[in-house]
Amino acid sequence: MQAIHKRLQALTLLIAEDDESTLKWLSRVLSIYFKEVRVAKDAMQALELFKESPSDVIISDIEMPQVDGLHLLQKISQLSPNTIRVVMTAYNTPEYINIAVESNVDFYLKKPIDIDEFLVAISSSVSKGSILSEEIFLNEDYSYSYKQKLVKKGQESIKLTKKEVLLLELLLKNRKSIVSIEQIEHSVWQESVSADAIRMVVAGIRKKLYQGVIENVKGLGYRIE
Template sequence: MVKNLLVLKNKTVLFAEDDAIMREQTTEILSMIFKKVYVAKDGEEAYDLYEDEKPDLIITDIKMPKKDGLKLIKQIRQKDYTTPIVLLTSFADSDMLINAANLSIDGYLIKPIEFDQLILSVCSAIQRTQQDLGLIKLKSDLFYNASTQEIYYKGDVITFGAKEQELLLLLLRNRHKTITKEEIAAALWPLDPICDSAIKNLILRIRKKLGEDLIVSVRGIGYRLNTRMMY
């Protein structure tokens, strides 16, 4: 679940709901999870936003003015079976859900929405189109996102300098072996002679941000990641 939530921080969502109070409350929650939330108050506005913004996920109410959720989904599915869609409904809309099943929706939520169920449905929907989440666990609560080349600790992005980022990526790409100091120098400073102290200082800066135990020093050779912490 944590890995999925980290990925959602780089995703966009279109949320369509005609009830003003629910729209405002749910938008506030979605804004904490997603990179960007596009909000629509009816089906026509939702489709226009879908066309303009191409969101990574759509969450739509089943009953809306101008164009209801089923018509909205049908219009989208005429040309797009990739974008995951989650439907909002109530217990009274059971007959409409039967029709929705034929429109390839990725899940539905019963109103009033519970936070845990919202998260579960959203993560499940996103996984359909992104089986490989591109996340590498470095250690507990610490992940590397290969798609964005960012490090997350407890959901927050850790800022690195350019050389720190390059070295960390080099270690990640070669995480099952020890990287020699010569290999590090050639990769990070291909045109400049560099001394061992520069590499050592770079390692110290990364350790300060990620913990002393993540990078292992192999005496007389170089460095490697502590892969025992990654599984």
Template sequence: MALINDVSVLIAEDEKELREHVVEYLQLFFETVYTASNGEEAIDVYLKKRPDIIITDINMPELDGLSMIERIRKVDSTTKIVVLSAHSEQEKLFKAIKLNLAEYLTKPVESARLKELLLKLADEIRNRDHILRLGSGYSFNTMSGVLMLHNENIKLTPREVRLLELLCKSANHSVSNEKIFRVLYEEQADKKFSVNAITSLIKRIRTKLPENCISNHYGMGYMIHTET
């Protein structure tokens, strides 16, 4: 498989030999892998590099793994964090649960299990970055072109998908009628510009979206509104 170049990983582990072994394994799948030998160093790398996934041990010098995660969670609730630990004590598990971890794995961890988890997290990160919330439970994935209402897939025509992709690329900003027409009918270069064609498509797609999701800005075009 090709190296994943749009998701980065930080491994925090104080045992040098184990850290190097994990890094070597991670580099089979991820192009960018950062390292830290203790919690303080991990915080420093996190602040400078903002990795998408953090893998950390619990017992480390200077700052332990759970304390390091607590500090990160004060400013960041979304970064995927995986704990690898030789400990399974209830006290540590209960503390970890409150830190919104992606996973808590007890050493030794099988390579296949770690690979499966990390690839799953990478997919979640990619999808998260491409999903726009349209309100009232609606969302649109700009990568897959899928419109969802909660867990239900709403059927779209190819032209409706193209329109939503265009509007979502400029979410909360107007897109001119001319640009909309040009994108929708790019394969028909000789087709004469028609506002009615755009109006008809907008009217149809509005029935599949929450009320007032798409607004008409007179003389400027159309705008899709997303949740912030």
């Protein structure tokens, strides 16, 4: 379990569960392994929390009032394709499993979930690269250190502003996918901002790194290849 703890201790987790006792139990146990655990009593609250600050992993019950967990995870997959999505349910019928597969769920766990099974599944995804490693290669001898929150070029360290760090990490988390302006607003500013404000941060990153590091996809958003 020590190896699993090491892999998970830098990750954030969001739990969506309408049963209060289950929610408290999961939060208490999983807080031992994850850097941060946030909880939501329904899908709408979970979505708002995720938009405020995306999580590396989300685990959700299927049966919840108003909006079910599968629709929540579908929305999460659109906002952040690299977030690991786990569904838990008391039902284990082929119908539910097929719906889960169609909803782009990464793992399907039957309630009451086996904590060890959950931890091993997430740890396996991390080792396969579903979650970004502590230091990630960019291009042209540049790399980004998540631990130190700075860019490295060889032996040189390049400091970034808080907004530059938030934007770069958001783009890296969704690498090769287009990150919309809405996603950037929610994750970096947590409010609506002008296009010029976003362009200034992008320009700052390009100036400190290299011109092609961030691609502007006209009318859609930005991405890093």
